[in-house]
C-alpha cells in the first residue's frame with residue numbers, strides 16, 4: 001500500500017515512538033501526583049513538553065492546554081469563549097470551508113440561540129481560492145460578535161490564510177480570533193504572537209505524532225482570553241481541562257513538533273518536489289485533469305497538498321479501482337450516502353465536480369519511487385474505468 005493521505009493522518013515517527021515509550025512503561029506516574037517522585041517526574045515531562053510547544057508557537061508556556069485532539073480543542077475554544085458566563089455577546093463568525101469540528105460547533109451554538117455567520121471563500125480559479133473573503137469577513141463582524149474562527153490551512157485544498165491580516169481585522173473591532181491550525185502546525189511556520197492569533201488548535205497525528213493527543217493555545221500574551229471549561233472534574237490544567245494528563249501523548253506531541261519544525265525547510269522542498277511530480281505524471285497520463293484550489297507554485301498552498309478534478313470519473317470509483325494507493329475523494333466520509341465535499345462546493349465547484357475530485361497528501365515518509373509507482377497504478381485504474389464506462 002502506498003500511503004498518500006497525509007492530510008487525514010500521518011505515520012507516527014519512530015523517533016516519536018521511542019520518546020513516548022518510557023512514559024507508558026517504567027515512568028508511568030500520574031503528573032497530578034506530585035507528592036511522590038514518580039508523579040513529579042511525569043509532571044516535569046509535561047511541563048517541559050509545554051515549554052517546547054510554546055517556544056515553537058511563540059506563546060507563553062502556561063497558555064498551552066492539552067486535549068485529545070483538534071476536535072476537542074475547537075470545541076473548547078469556541079464554546080469556551082462564547083459560553084463563558086461573562087460573555088455578553090451572542091454572535092459567532094466562521095468560514096464556509098472550515099472543518100466540521102468548527103462548523104458543527106457553530107450549528108450547535110445556533111441551536112442554543114447564538115447568531116452564526118459563515119463567511120464565503122474566494123472561488124476556484126482565483127489565486128486565493130479557498131481563502132476567506134476578507135471584505136465579507138469585515139462586514140460580518142459586528143458589535144455583538146464574541147469570536148471569529150478561521151482555519152490557518154485548509155485540509156482539502158491546502159489554502160493558507162493571511163492570519164495576521166485577519167487578526168488585525170478582528171482586533172480593530174475588539175474581537176478575539178481562534179484558528180484551527182491542525183493542517184498548518186508542523187507543516188508551515190506558525191508564530192502565534194507574530195500573527196497575533198488569540199487561540200489555536202492543533203493535533204499531534206497530523207505532524208507525525210500519535211492520535212488522541214492535541215492542544216489548544218489560550219492566549220498569546222497580548223489579550224486576556226476567558227474560557228469556560230468544557231470538561232470538569234479533577235481541575236487539572238488550571239481548571240481549563242480536567243482529566244489525568246496523557247503524559248506519553250504529550251511528550252510525543254512535543255517531540256514530534258520539535259522534529260517537524262527542525263526539519264521543516266528540507267522536508268518541505270522534498271515534499272513539494274514529490275507533489276509536483278505526482279501532479280505532472282497524472283496530468284500527462286490522464287486527459288482533462290484540473291487542479292482544484294490555489295496554483296501549485298503559490299506560497300499560499302501547502303506543499304504536500306494536491307487536489308485534482310477528473311473529467312469523467314468519480315473520485316470514489318477511482319479510489320475503489322486503486323486499492324493499493326491510499327488517497328481520498330471529494331466526498332465527506334465514506335458513508336453510504338457520501339455527500340460531496342462542502343469545502344469544494346464552498347469554492348464554487350458543482351456537486352458533480354466535487355464528486356469527480358480527489359485529494360492527495362504527500363508526507364515525510366513518501367519516496368519518489370512510491371510517487372512513480374502510485375502514478376502508474378492510478379493511470380492504469382483510470383484507463384480501466386474509462387474503458388468500462
Ligand code: PMP
Nearest residue numbers: 069070071099101155182183203
Ligand atoms: N481540523 C482540521 C483542519 C483537520 O484536518 C482535522 C483532522 N481531519 C481536525 C480538525 C480534527 O482533528 P482531530 O482528528 O485531532 O480531532
